[in-house]
Amino acid sequence: MDNPFLVEVTRGHVVESRHRGSVAVVDAEGSTVLSLGDVERRVFPRSAVKAIQALPLLENGIADKYGLTDEEIALACASHSGEPEHAAAAASMLAKAGLGEPCLECGVHWPMSEAAARALAAQGGQPTQLHNNCSGKHAGFICLACGLGEDPKGYVSAHHPVQQAVRHALEDLTGASHTDDVSGTDGCSIPTYAIPLPALAFGFARFGTGIGLSEGCRGAAERIRRAVARHPFMVAGTGRFDTRLMEALRERAFVKVGAEGVYCAAFPELGYGVALKADDGGTRAAEAMMAALVLRFLKLDDGERAVVEELAQPVLKNWNGIEVGRIRVTRELLA
């Protein structure tokens, strides 16, 4: 089955590039709301499921035990830009567990934000694991390990109690089996499991509504959604899609990007979960698709609409600030 063209990139009057993709929107009972393309093909959700991966930290009372703030809980679900606030919050989470940066096993990279990377370089700095876009998630894993009385060492391994708990949370919410034959290693070294988009969307419908979840899990999901809605900067960063969208919509939409063109979302007021993938892994396409789905399903006021429309159909400008083209979604998505 050929996935449909969902996003076009124009230059002048010509379509310069095109992205195909697939989309699943599902309600908390598992009924299909929208299905585009081959949704049964398994997709690695990558970082789009960080909020689900953070559930065990909240569910086990460990976030409270260590006194994690809302900012820190939001950071535990983040693919952050490595700005100073992000690195500081990750360090704070580790300190609350009595540990430090060397315990992280996510690896070092320069801040994802080029401006933050250059600012760090200008100060004569070097990146640490705290700047890794996944450092908040990893700091949360380390808190979870300590809170469970486990040695955090090796917490990225599929066999460590932390990853076992994370896998159970993913299976519990999505209803999909997360087995070794569909596993891969993520950029930050933890396992990632490829599952079909409807299962992923179903997981987010449940994450957004609590329907069908245990009381502990429901409370954990609610706490995470509220923390992220209060601190959208912590889950991404300056100018980033997730930050801008949630600064505008707050608790009306929980959205999270994943690498390789994946997006997940929950629209709690509708009871919908969303999962999508751009075939080619393009983030610009996944972002436009997600914004288009927000426009399609949520009733927005003028202020909200202005933000989301700009995200759905961004204007492309060149180095002289001249408009050269646009990214636009196709009719399939808007219908």
Added chain:
Amino acid sequence: MDNPFLVEVTRGHVVESRHRGSVAVVDAEGSTVLSLGDVERRVFPRSAVKAIQALPLLENGIADKYGLTDEEIALACASHSGEPEHAAAAASMLAKAGLGEPCLECGVHWPMSEAAARALAAQGGQPTQLHNNCSGKHAGFICLACGLGEDPKGYVSAHHPVQQAVRHALEDLTGASHTDDVSGTDGCSIPTYAIPLPALAFGFARFGTGIGLSEGCRGAAERIRRAVARHPFMVAGTGRFDTRLMEALRERAFVKVGAEGVYCAAFPELGYGVALKADDGGTRAAEAMMAALVLRFLKLDDGERAVVEELAQPVLKNWNGIEVGRIRVTRELLA
């Protein structure tokens, strides 16, 4: 017509992302050697035609008038990384025409190389137009304007004698009309014209062989190919595909990337020109496709093959240096 899958990105045992594309390989008589996908769809060649855009500078004897070096001629065809050598060579070209950085009309951006950008920031520096990846091409345009006795001001406009000369060179080599209805504005503000891939490939077959070109144009093309083969660092930069490939193959292959997943090449010993596009604009896909075509058509020795195979099937490692997947081309390209 659906373009075929030409590149897959794997993670673990799963194909995570897929790129479709189209390819045209044509000889200098215009006969088709290979055609994959919808090659009649018009494509903006973007920076992939910089070598053709540089022909008027050489053809009119202006490069010699100003004593441009081989490094500078290579830079005139470059999408460079903004490393210090690149910025210095662009400044030198302008100085030879008695002008300076303010005459450039390409706009400012931080060096394309993140390492170069951070190094500049660490020195307390700010980028100038010299760091724009197109600064060499623009410095060449300014030399061309001055050499023709024209005011360089406004040299990026389609109506300026510089862009008229560039458009004629493109039409002359490719045989395709470059009209306003298929024009767009490039990232550096000059016009770019969408044409079918076979015409683009035909242009590069002629660029690589000189067949069918005037004596002046043939000599200009030869001089450019030689300059780039001697200084592949100047057309791209540290670790970049074009630099690595041409450091290995020198005059056996002229290759040039364009934005939005375009690649062009000439294989002079075979008389072939190549033009390809990844539908979605993905550079990683375009690079793998181009490397696969080099492997398919050129008879390589072991040293050359080792370099090109690594470019065709790169291993993807995560932040801890663990192999997580691969980029690989599909059978259609290798057959």
